[in-house]
Amino acid sequence: MTATMPPQTETVLEFPDNRLLIDLCGAYDAHLASIEKALEVQIVRRGNQLSVLGDTGAVSQAASVLNTAYARLEGGRTVEQAEIDSLLRMGDTEVGTGSRQGDQIEMPIGEAIEIQTRKKRVEPRTAAQKAYVQSLFDNELAFGIGPAGTGKTYLAVAVGVSMFIGGHVDRIILSRPAVEAGEKLGYLPGDMKDKVDPYMQPLYDALNDFLPGKQLAKLIEEKKIEIAPLAFMRGRTLSNAFVVLDEAQNATTMQMKMFLTRLGEGSRMVITGDRTQIDLPRGQASGLQDAERLLTAIPKISFNYFTSKDVVRHPLVAAIIEAYEADAEA
Incomplete structure (x- = not known):
């Protein structure tokens, strides 16, 4: 035939x-x-x-x-x-999951959404990214969940810088759980700051993309921008601030509850994470998964999801993520 x-x-x-x-x-x-x-x-x-x-x-x-x-x-x-x-x-349009109820949002990729920072304009490239950025401006609490390279943290920090220079918030607070992934903190040289800073480096990298070096150093010195491990958030009330918790899949349930209840008047909070990269000890529940289970029915909390199609790093990154996803489903 x-x-x-x-x-x-x-x-x-x-x-x-x-x-x-x-x-x-x-x-x-x-x-x-x-x-x-x-x-x-x-x-x-x-x-x-x-x-x-x-x-x-x-x-x-x-x-x-x-x-x-x-x-x-x-x-x-x-x-x-x-x-x-x-x-x-x-293609020319993409369906992205944007709301807390998982509504499908169809947005033309050609439609521009831009974030203005001191060093450059940042533009989300996929429909899911656009829906995510829009939700950061529209909601006081937003979650960005998906694989590495999809711009979850980068876009959140860009929006934070934009809101800060626009006078909408008084400070930016960026945090991460200092969870060990194969290397013990105690084995690293230096004092506590020296041990913790490598975990925070991706946040410094993002800020350096959006603010001039001298201005960034001055803002950090004045505590207008804070970068600290999640454990340092206990007992604080974060008012008039743009707050980002990165790598939230490595926060425990109690840590997540503690962090979410720090939200104060005039603040916005963004939680980002990747459910496939949990580094917590075996048997320890991820606070991100619990938050997703418990909070989806609460109005004004946005859950935004990304897939390998939203990866904006090297094209091989998307292929690698798809290979691991296919293996997990096999």
Whole structure:
């Protein structure tokens, strides 16, 4: 029996601004090459037109990616390889889980949501990320749950910096559980700060992306920005602050309850975590899982979920996460 070949289609796309077309194609047509490889299509450039040839469904998706990327450029935004990879994973729209009730939110990727910081503008790249950022502005308590590389912490810190420089909060407080993952704290050299700081380094890295070095150091010295282990939060009331608890899957049930009840007047709190990377001792319940079970029915608490499709690091990271997810389901 002879296998039937899928129908071949050719679509011609016209882009009137040749300068934007150059950016759309990428250096040495790298963006076009990525689309060709991912969707198994052929793209030929003729003047200000791109001809896309291949399977009907793939041609339609390639055209959608190209049109959405061009619309970004027309809006004054950039198109880097990461944006092309994101559009290839999602197409022109993506359904993301955004509300506490798990409602499906369909958002066009081309629609811009930007976070302004002192050093740069930050733009969520996927629909789930956009729903997450929107929930951070709309809710006093929000959860971001999903695998590594999906921007949960990075976007939360960006929103915190934006709200701080806009005068909406008086300070930023970033925290993490100092849970050992194969290496004992006591074995590390130095005093307690020296031992704890490596656990907090991802939070410092995010802040350095959004604030000039001297200003960041001054704000930390003035306690306008605090970065501290979760254990240091006990007994405090966090008022007029933007508070982030990162790696919350490593908080115990009692620690999570303690942290959540620190929320004070005029504050916003964000809890981020990855349920697949729990480093607590065997038999110890994760406070993140308990919070998810207990709090989903409470109004004004947002639960936002991410998948491997929302990974914005190297494309291999998404493939690695998908491989582990498939193994867990086997």
